Amino acid sequence: MATQDTSYETDALIAEDIDAYLDTHQHKTMLRFITCGSVDDGKSTLIGRLLYDSKMIFEDQLDALSADSKTVGTKGQEIDFALLVDGLAAEREQGITIDVAYRFFNTEKRKFIVADCPGHEQYTRNMVTGASTADLAVILVDARKGVLVQTRRHSYLCHQLGIRNIVLAVNKMDLVDYDRQVFDDIVADYTAFAREIGIQHFTALPISGFKGDNITTAPSENTPWYDGPSLVDHLESVEVLSEVAAEKPFRMPVQWVNRPDLDFRGFSGLIANGKIAPGDPVRALPSGKTSTVKSIVTYDGELDEAIAGQSVTITLADEIDCSRGDVLCVADDPPETADQFEATLVWMADEDLSVGRAYWLKLGTQTVSATVQQPKYRVDVNTMDHLAAKSLGLNDIGVAEVYSDKPLVFEPYEKSRSLGGFILIDKITNATVAAGMLNFSLRRSQNVHWQATDITRQHHADMKNQTPRVLWFTGLSGSGKSTIANEVEKKLALMNRHTFLLDGDNVRHGLNKDLGFTEADRIENIRRIGEVARLMTDAGLIVLTAFISPFRAERQMVRDMLTDHEFVEIFVDTPLEVAERRDVKGLYKKARSGKLKNFTGIDSPYEAPQKPEITVNTVEMTPEQAASYIIDQILPLK
Missing domain, CATH: 2.40.30.10 (Translation factors)
Incomplete structure (x- = not known):
């Protein structure tokens, strides 16, 4: 009987120990960190080593890893730890990291989520994704190569993204015979660069991800000259963002x-x-x-x-x-609200930034329409020089002003990632094109307020006994837009409707005479016309516009400025060869000879409407017939 009681007591103690362990594990802090640096600096191998040393690999995984190492790895019969992280077939074939790989492991003191970020410049945008939520960055440097361009690029990005815990891991020390002078020279080189970009403090470690030196315990017998912590000891002791937040x-x-x-x-x-x-x-x-x-x-x-x-x-x-x-x-310490900002942008799309084009800006749970102005400068990550830029290309880092159509609740990124970090989304493709960090609001945005008036837009419309509309004619040069728009306005005038026609050529004589025909200028041309058209609908008018307006994004931008059903897109569908035969202004001939650059249909694209409200074909009908058809489609006007 006594033995049985002892057994019960033992079971109770075991259960108590299990509960205590689970409680301790549940309340461990979580550190999110990234590994980054140049190609083949050993990022994936380091993470594989951390998983291996923290006993986070099952026996069947270890067996599979050993088998893969013989066929894919580069270490002969030894384990290639990089294969634990490089999961894509293309990564294993090329021996590089392409996508961001997230892995989880834990120690007695803390839980970790690590993001293995690609080193190739081509995949810098993937690295930004991994760094956006990290508390700490382990920047690896190959001891044989020293500080490289991607080392600088990733360090700059980590600093810009608000990561203040930086670890400089000088890897592959085994390949330089654990030479202290090599380590000291790399640390000195990195220190000089770090000061230039504002990194005030970092922790330098001499390691070997493959051999395991200074990963879990320090100092390694191979680096008796090093008296700092191991990588794991440091990861367990740094402050995490959640504690600061x-x-x-x-x-x-x-x-x-x-x-x-x-x-x-x-x-x-x-x-x-x-x-x-x-x-x-x-x-x-x-x-x-x-x-x-x-x-x-x-x-x-x-x-x-x-x-x-x-x-x-x-x-x-x-x-x-x-x-x-x-x-x-x-209540007594709110964040700011503004609609104009200076921001740092990391461009992540193959297509360049279109200055003035409307993108979706997503900040936390807020989504607004926003435009980016011509960059003030882009940053040369090699020299940290500020270079003049008209736009931003893939992986460029630049500073520009951003205008939103509605006020945003925000805080500067250095103060709050949640209310200072945003992404830009292309309105047509829904692709994320940039990651951004708000630096500060522009003072002028705080001094401009909307002035309420007593006479409303509905009152203006009622006085004219009509419903405001924007009849947006789009098509190639020579398609007949202006001719048909003029015919429509004449018919509306006979119906005693209050109208105004905005023609592309006429507007460029005044309002937009400062604009050329580059893509950026075309975007700004349409933005201004959209704003004018919106004001005219506020006055109760039926506005007709005849512009090539070649890009869907800008036509959508104008549609978004107006209330529901006010924007009527009219596609004047004319084949290029027909429009070119008409060529009353001789523009196509000049474009074909190279005398007229950026001409739509020749060396600049025209994006035909996908779902226009009205389509007219000027090959099949006369301008008079097209105008009558359009009138029939838009009735009634009240």
Whole structure:
């Protein structure tokens, strides 16, 4: 009987130990870090070594790794740790990292998520993705090669992306016989560069990812001259962003208004900074309305306090206007609101930045339409010089002004990643084209306010007894846009409608006479016309515009400026050879001879509408017939 009791006691102690272990593991802090640097500096091998040394590889994985190492690896019969991370077939074939690979491991003190970032300049955009959420960067340098261009590029990007914990890991020390002088020279070279870009502090380690020197324990017997921590010791001791974020003023971008029934209305989101408790005063931006926290709700019940990093639903004591994209913040220390900024951009698309083109700007849960002005400069990562630039190309880093169509709730990126970091999205392809960091708002944006007037746009329309419209004629030069638009306006005049015709050539004599025919100038030309057309619809007019307007993105930009159903896209569909035969102005002939550059249809593209409201074919109908057809399609006008 006594033995049985002892068994029960032993089982209870084991269960207690298991519970204690699980509790300790659950409350470990999480460090997110990246490995980056130039090609073949050993990033994947280092991560593979960390996984191996932390016992995060199962026996079957180890067997498969050993087999793969014999056929794919470069170390003969030894384990090629890089294969643990290089998962794509193309990566194994080429021996390089292409995509960002995320891996999880843990030690007794901390949990880790590591992102293995590609070293090729071609995949810099992938590296930015990995660095955007990292607390720390391990920048590897091949001891045989020293500090290279990509070392500098990645260091600069890490610093710009707000990573303040930098580890300079001088790798492959085994291939230079663990020579201290080699290590010291590389550290001195990197120190000089780091000071130029604003990195005030970094930790330098001599390591061998393949041999395991100074990875989990230090000093290695091969580097008796090194007296610093091992890589793992350092990773376990640095401060993580979540710990810092908890000490900042409360910020929570609203992701969802939670309304399961008529009795409950809460605001759900991830707390970006600070802490919050029931009874705390809060402010909703951009409306500025204030209230107090009534409760903090989670799936597991209500909380007495919530901190940065937690996803919660907050209910308020008052019914205030707050929706997705708004930001709940501490009442007496709110972030800024503005619509014009200076920003640092990392261009991530194969197509160059189109200055003046409207992109979707996504910042946290906020999405607005925004345009980028001509860059103030781009950065040469080799010399850190600021170079003049008219645009930005793939992997370029530059500084430019960004204008949004609505005010954004933001904080400078160096103060808050959540409210300072954004992406730009192409409106046509939905591809992410750039990552950006807001530096500050432009002072002029704070001094310009919308002046309310008593006579509304609806009143203007009612006075004219019509519904405002923008009839947007688009097509090749010589398609007959202006002729048909003129015929439509004459018919509308006979119907006693109030109209105004904006013609491409006429506008370039005045409003847009400073613009040429480059892609950037064409974009700005259409933006200005769109703004004028919007003002005219505010006045209650039916506006007709006859412009080539070759790019879908700009036609969509004008559509977005107007209210629903006000924009009517009319595609004057004329084959190029027909338009060229008409060529009453001789423009096609000049373009063919090379005397007229950037001419649509010859050396500049025309993007035909995909779903126009109206299409007319001038080969099949006369201008008079086309005008009558258009009138029939837009009726009634009230």
